[in-house]
Amino acid sequence: MPGTLSAVFSLAFVTEQAVHVGAGSKKLVDGDVVRQGCRIRGRPGVPGASMKGVLRARYEAITRSCVPFRLPKGPVRVRSSSGIEHAQLDDRLLDGDVFRSRAEAADGPLCPACALFGRMSLRSRVTLTDFAVGAQVGFDVAEIPEQFSPNLHHVGRGTLRPSREGERGRGDLYEVDALHGRKFAVGRGPVADNARQQKIEVLPAGHVLQGEMRVHNALPRELGGLLVALGWKRGSALKIGGGKAHGFGRIRLQHLVARLRDHAGRPAAMDEAWITSFEQSGDCHVEGMVRLLQIHQGNC
Template sequence: MPRNPNAEPKPFVLVEIPQEEPDRRPVATHEKFDGLTGRLELAFTVVSEYLFVGSGAYEFDPSHGNRRPDVWYTFYRRNGQLCVPGTSLKGAIRAIVEAISNSCVSQMRRPRERIASSAHQPCRWDPKKTAHENRLCPACRLFGTTSYRGRVHFTDFLPQGEIKPEVVKIGELWEPKRPDPSRRRFYERKSFQPLENPAPQQGFRFVEAVQRQAKFRGALLFENVSEAELGLLLHALGWQVENGRVIMAFAPKLGGAKPRCFGSVEFRPVRLRLWSQGVKGLLAPQEVQGKDMLPRLYQYLQGCRDSGLLHETSWNALKSGFQPKDEGCPREVY
């Protein structure tokens, strides 16, 4: 019997860790260009009620009079401008890549965190071995691990147009007491439930968040990746191929307060720039955008599926779990 039979349903998306081992292979090195190197410019739109990316700082209102927020967590800024840092995107997209490509479970920060599969322990790079002798899972080959620099990076994403953040009251955020060792955990796309009492209150906090329809723009940078690997990244951005077209499969989540159903965003491709060897071995840029870009993206997405790099069972579980639900997100501790 549950400890609290009246508790609100938990908004978890649980993806089983596969029984088969990750496909660990030698890594691509950085001393020469081989494969696809370039830049995919992206824009994203917030499709949940709010997006919150914390700065680690606070603002304080000494004259709140117990009628409005007294202290709140601030949104990240760069040179005074709202910004979603590239590291936030990299961490969020890597977590999805790890799940849909049957990679290792790279983040186990506390001693009590254990995973059921010994084959999915974090990859290790041995500096005494050559690059060819070291073998990493698909996600670590792309994003890197200790002693190996990854081949995928995100720029900071800056707002498009004027965005006025709002201070929002939410229930406190606590880690689950009993992590499931056999499954990866993500969060569903449900509706945020605003709280009626705006006053400071024990068990609640205030965060500075941007609202639905806020738009940001930045880029995905990639180096020496295969078409299948680039297709895997495109899947993690929430795209897939269907009936000969590139369509939106789901909205990934970024930032904090995901347990309160913040952070769902939809990515849109803007421009693709590839670097290839030109005259006398010099690198020459090739740029495509608009409708000319879609056949390229289709090619990479389909190549990922054809290569087997996409773990279909995990992909389908995550895609299904990320579909929007006409349900409210829990207001309090769960």
């Protein structure tokens, strides 16, 4: 496509905290159940799909993009020490534009994230390979508090409604009518007093994960957005895998080498002006971008 570029970015991320990307299986070690970490070519690593998920979430947060999943309609059970037993989202929230992929509207444009990372029936223009450690590195075993799925009454502001007649046994209902926004777990979150510890396999801190990001037919402003999402020259770390709020999962871009071609196949060069054209485009959600970069600077 005229005006677009295709590129292979060789990327190296350094693990600043131990990283646990779960393989979905467990094993028994000296009588303890240990959740296994992903292996890439027999070594600790991060699958391309996990890396792409992190990049997409960050790209969504810095652009005016849709939320590509459905939140529950109707009351769901929540865990709370405050007496709230159920929470539900106000119908007007669920009908909001942010939950409607813009392509659903007859011939409306795609949102920036769906356009670049794909959606149902539309192939992604971004591919991430698996990321592996270079040296012969093994797993450590660490402990994290047992993990729970997010509680619905924490996603926004709302009002508490005592159960009405005919709803007996249901307990108080919390109705959310304003969402906080997209969630990124950083720093040290609260740990429940009675939280059970779980053992996990982790790739230790201080190792380098190497892989590639391949991009086809991307506009310069889209490449600019991708570079911001990667944390390039913005000091921003990325958080990946389990235990993000318990001191795990921080990685930081250490090295980036790009090989680029224009639409006619001629070699092209990296250009920092892509970031400016991203920031000045209608795709960019400036407030989200500033906040995302801010919360991922230091000890996140």
